[in-house]
Amino acid sequence: MIQRFSALLSVSLLLLPLPVPAQSPAAAAPAQNDETFYDTVEVNVVNVEVFVTDRSGQRVNGLTQSDFEVLEDGKPVEITNFFASEGGRAATTVLGTAAPATPEAAEIPEEQRLLLAIFVDNSNLSARARNSALPKVNEFLKTRLRTEDRVILSSYDGPGSLEVRAMPTGDPATVVAALDRIARGTSGRMSGGAELRMLISQMDRSANPAGVDKEREMAVMDAKDILAQIELYAEEERAKTAAMVSALEQFVDGLSGLPGRKAVLLLSGGVPLRPAQALYEAWERRFGTLNQQDRSIGGSRLNAADVDLGKEMDKIGARANANRITFYALGVTDSVNVTSAAASTNDLWTRTEDSLQTNNMAQSLYAIVDPTGGAATINALDPGVLLAEMREDMDSFYSLGYTPLHRRSGKSHKIEVKVKRPGLKLRHRESYRERTSAEVMSDKVLAALMFGSRENPLEIGLQLGEEVSEKGKNTVQLTVKLPMSKLVLLPQGQFHEGKVTIFMAVRDTQGRSSPVTEVKLPIRVPNDQLLTSLGQLAGYRAKLALRPVEHTVAVGVRDELGNIVSTVTASYTPGLTPEASPAAPAATPEPAGPTEGRGDDHDR
Numbered sequence: 001m002i003q004r005f006s007a008l009l010s011v012s013l014l015l016l017p018l019p020v021p022a023q024s025p026a027a028a029a030p031a032q033n034d035e036t037f038y039d040t041v042e043v044n045v046v047n048v049e050v051f052v053t054d055r056s057g058q059r060v061n062g063l064t065q066s067d068f069e070v071l072e073d074g075k076p077v078e079i080t081n082f083f084a085s086e087g088g089r090a091a092t093t094v095l096g097t098a099a100p101a102t103p104e105a106a107e108i109p110e111e112q113r114l115l116l117a118i119f120v121d122n123s124n125l126s127a128r129a130r131n132s133a134l135p136k137v138n139e140f141l142k143t144r145l146r147t148e149d150r151v152i153l154s155s156y157d158g159p160g161s162l163e164v165r166a167m168p169t170g171d172p173a174t175v176v177a178a179l180d181r182i183a184r185g186t187s188g189r190m191s192g193g194a195e196l197r198m199l200i201s202q203m204d205r206s207a208n209p210a211g212v213d214k215e216r217e218m219a220v221m222d223a224k225d226i227l228a229q230i231e232l233y234a235e236e237e238r239a240k241t242a243a244m245v246s247a248l249e250q251f252v253d254g255l256s257g258l259p260g261r262k263a264v265l266l267l268s269g270g271v272p273l274r275p276a277q278a279l280y281e282a283w284e285r286r287f288g289t290l291n292q293q294d295r296s297i298g299g300s301r302l303n304a305a306d307v308d309l310g311k312e313m314d315k316i317g318a319r320a321n322a323n324r325i326t327f328y329a330l331g332v333t334d335s336v337n338v339t340s341a342a343a344s345t346n347d348l349w350t351r352t353e354d355s356l357q358t359n360n361m362a363q364s365l366y367a368i369v370d371p372t373g374g375a376a377t378i379n380a381l382d383p384g385v386l387l388a389e390m391r392e393d394m395d396s397f398y399s400l401g402y403t404p405l406h407r408r409s410g411k412s413h414k415i416e417v418k419v420k421r422p423g424l425k426l427r428h429r430e431s432y433r434e435r436t437s438a439e440v441m442s443d444k445v446l447a448a449l450m451f452g453s454r455e456n457p458l459e460i461g462l463q464l465g466e467e468v469s470e471k472g473k474n475t476v477q478l479t480v481k482l483p484m485s486k487l488v489l490l491p492q493g494q495f496h497e498g499k500v501t502i503f504m505a506v507r508d509t510q511g512r513s514s515p516v517t518e519v520k521l522p523i524r525v526p527n528d529q530l531l532t533s534l535g536q537l538a539g540y541r542a543k544l545a546l547r548p549v550e551h552t553v554a555v556g557v558r559d560e561l562g563n564i565v566s567t568v569t570a571s572y573t574p575g576l577t578p579e580a581s582p583a584a585p586a587a588t589p590e591p592a593g594p595t596e597g598r599g600d601d602h603d604r
Contacts, residue, residue, distance in 0.1 A: 044434070045081055046072075047111075047324055049261065050398045050417050051373065051427045059396045060424055061086045070400055071416040081401025083112055088146055088395040113148055113260040114394050115168065118175070119251060120155040121268035123188035123244055129269055129332040131183050136383040137267065137330075138179055141172040144391045150260075151175045152451060154251055158188050159243040162250060162511045167452055168258070189269060189334075196357070199233065200282055200349045202226055209290035220294055223287040227299040230279045234307040237275035244271065245312045249319050250446065250513065256323030256435075257447025263394065264320070265387075266329045266368065270361035270378070273313065277304035278357040282348040313367035318412065320372045322433035323443070328390045329365040329376035330383050333358050373428040410436050438501075441556050441565065442516040445503045448567040449513065449554035458486045458566035460557050461537075467574060473545045474574030478504075480555055482538040488562035489525060496530050498523035499560035502540055509550045546574045 048070065052060040065082040084091040090108055108114075118137070122130065141151065153166035153175050165178040203226055207218035248266075255262050272278075280301045284291075291297045320327055362378040369376040375393070377386040400417065412433040417426055435443070447453040466477040480502060489496040500521040507513040521540055525533045544553070550573040557566045 045401045045403055046415075046432055047081065047261075047399050047401045048415055048417060048428050048432075049324075049326060049373065050400060051393050051396070052398065052419065053425050055423055055425075059392060061091065061396060063398060063419070063421070065400075067420050068398070068400055069418040069420070070402055071418070072402070072404065072413050074414070074416070077402040077404070079400050080403055081399070083109070083399040083401075085112065085395060085397050085399075108148060111260060112399060113150070114146075115150050115152065115255070115258060115260045115262045116145075116394075117152040117154070117251070117255055117262060117264045118179075119248065119264055119266050119268075120153075120179075120182055121244065121248075121266065122155055122157045122182070122185070123240065124269040124271055125187050125267070125332065126189050126269070126334050127187040129334055130187055130267065133267060133330055133332050133383050134179055134183050136387060137265070138176050139384070140387040140391070141175050141179075144387070145170075145172050149394075152255070153178050155182055156244060156247045157186075158240075160510065160512050162247040162513075164450055195233065196279065196349075199226065199229060199279060202229070203282060203286045203348050206286065209287055216290075219287070219290055220297060223283075223290060223297050223299065226283060226287075227297065230276050230283060231303070231306075233279065234276035234304075237272065238307050238309065241271045241275075241309050241312055245316060248316055251450075252316070252319045252323055252325060253443050254446040254450040255325060257440075257443035257445070258451060258453055261399070262323070262325040263374070263390065264325055264327050265390065266327060266365070268329065268331060268365065269333045270329075270331050270364045271309060271313075272357060272360035273309050273363050273367070274304045274360055275307055275309070277301075277360060278349075278353040280304045281353055281356065286348055309364065310367060313364045314371075316368045317371035318431065318433065320368075321429045321431050322412075322435055324429075324432075325372065326393070326429070327369045327372045327374040328386065329369045329374070330380075330386055331362055331365045331376060331378035332383075333361045333379055371430045373430070375427075404434070406434075410434060410439070437558075438503075438518055441501065441503050441558050442518070444565060444567050445505050445516050445554045445556040446513075448556065448569050449505050449507045449552055452569065454567050454569060456566045456568055457564055458557055458559060459483050460555070460566050460568055462553065462555055462568055462570045464553065464570060464572045469575075474548060476544045476546055476572060476574060478542045478544055478553065478555075480540045480542075480557065482540075482557060484523075484525075484536050484538055485534045486564075487523065487538070487559055488564075489523070489530070490561060491527070494527055496525045496527060498525075500538070501558045501560060503556040503558075504542065505554050506544060506546070507552050507554075508547065546572070548575045549573065 050068070052063065054060055061084070063084065065079050068079060070077050070079055085108065088108070090112075120130070145151065147170065150168045150170055151166065151172070152164070152168050154162060154164050156162050165182065166175045169175065202222075206222035206226065207215050209216070209219045209223070211219060252264070255264070280299070280303055283299060284301045287297065287299065291299055317327070358379070362376075365376045365378065375386060375389050377383065380386060404413070410433065412431050414431050415429060417428050419426060444453070460483075461481040463479040463481065464476055468475045482500065487498045487500065489498045500523060502519045502521055503516050504519070505514050505516045519540070519542075521538075523538055544551075550571060552569055552571050554567065554569045558564070
């Protein structure tokens with residue numbers, strides 16, 4: 001992975017000849033000695049999707065903006081944007097105004113188009129449980145998708161294995177084929193709670209806690225040994241969960257960089273919020289009396305609280321809310337079914353422990369889903385019921401938009417929506433977090449990196465080359481090139497100045513991604529060189545240390561004065577010459593001259 005250096009990073013700015021005639025930038029002012037004050041204002045509209053049903057659970061259509069009230073942190077805010085969808089068609093397109101009865105008006109606008117992201121959590125699913133649910137998902141994709149919908153498919157098999165199986169597409173067959181490939185693969189969790197069965201079986205075979213002399217001494221040793229194994233199991237589950245949460249957060253952040261209204265269908269067995277709670281209960285049943293007699297053992301069912309993953313799950317819901325994403329969870333768990341594997345003469349694992357374990361798994365999914373206004377089902381006889389409810393949410397909803405009175409600060413704010421008609425039930429996201437401009441840009445880079453999303457109004461180019469191999473690693477020079485004529489330059493005394501921020505990230509074919517690195521690039525051009533500079537490129541150089549596998553490099557550039565954003569990607573395989581590598585960009589083939597400083601050094 002790319003690791004950030006703790007030292008301050010210097011900026012390398014170069015000017016290169018542009019092979020086309022310069023164009024005068026519309027935003028660049030003529031040279032003058034007066035300083036110019038310039039500021040950009042971002043209008044941040046918070047959209048809240050609201051799903052409304054009556055007492056019988058039927059969808060309620062026909063509501064208008066005046067039927068709703070939105071409160072942020074307990075204070076009413078004005079609804080400035082209102083959109084209603086009924087059966088997948090726009091019922092209202094302008095605040096408080098019904099849409100004209102024309103085919104064009106019935107279409108869903110771009111910002112309200114659905115992007116459905118399917119995330120298969122293989123790390124917490126047995127193959128049997130996973131494959132019991134996939135046919136229903138396939139049926140949904142084949143029969144319930146609309147032509148304007150887009151779908152993304154990703155899977156997660158364990159740490160460092162987040163894989164995008166299908167890029168954003170409107171073709172259901174592409175996603176179904178990718179799901180079929182997942183069904184033929186392995187999963188990360190053994191069927192039937194095998195890990196737990198082994199520990200229960202050990203307890204069942206342990207020395208008799210009610211014995212005397214040597215048998216009692218052996219029971220004390222067994223109690224301590226099994227307690228240590230339970231603690232190890234809990235810590236391993238904590239580590240696995242932290243890795244899964246990190247992957248899901250990365251996935252959510254990448255989605256946020258894409259346009260439209262997003263929903264995530266999470267297919268998972270869930271993770272136990274308290275991984276060892278049921279095991280501690282079984283241990284207490286086996287060794288509880290002995291533990292009271294010999295305090296040196298030190299175990300208790302209260303130890304289950306030492307590893308509580310509730311906060312980890314809360315992070316995902318909060319992340320989704322910050323990015324206008326509604327979660328739906330299709331949970332499929334396995335019964336531990338200890339009695340099928342051991343005699344369990346001491347009844348260590350009863351229906352009580354089995355229900356406790358299953359509920360622990362289910363609660364983690366609800367902790368993700370509920371704050372976003374979505375829905376979940378666990379071990380449903382017919383998973384299609386949840387998928388039908390998800391489709392109804394996608395087709396019939398109200399989108400309430402308002403402009404916060406405060407600037408972006410990265411803080412979370414509580415959202416409450418009220419409806420003035422009695423007897424109606426609402427679901428909606430409970431909060432949102434104002435993402436900073438840097439977070440928004442980072443998400444755009446992740447979207448480009450993971451899903452191939454690109455926009456390039458600044459016409460930036462990437463050049464990868466000048467590769468050096470040292471100690472088994474390939475160091476590759478990356479040059480980012482920006483046409484000066486596309487940047488906003490403003491007079492400040494004897495100079496024209498611009499402000500550009502560059503964001504970079506790298507991902508390899510094995511699903512390993514770097515953090516997004518941010519570099520501020522000030523641009524300062526003497527007034528008497530302004531016209532000449534408009535025919536040149538501003539360049540920034542960095543060094544990437546890459547393993548000898550194919551990588552995707554994503555770069556985002558934000559013109560801070562013009563409030564214009566570009567994202568581009570390139571592929572590169574170390575060890576291949578620039579001419580043979582699929583990454584060699586053709587847009588800016590000329591070599592960059594020597595730099596005045598050095599770029600960032602990144603280590604993957």
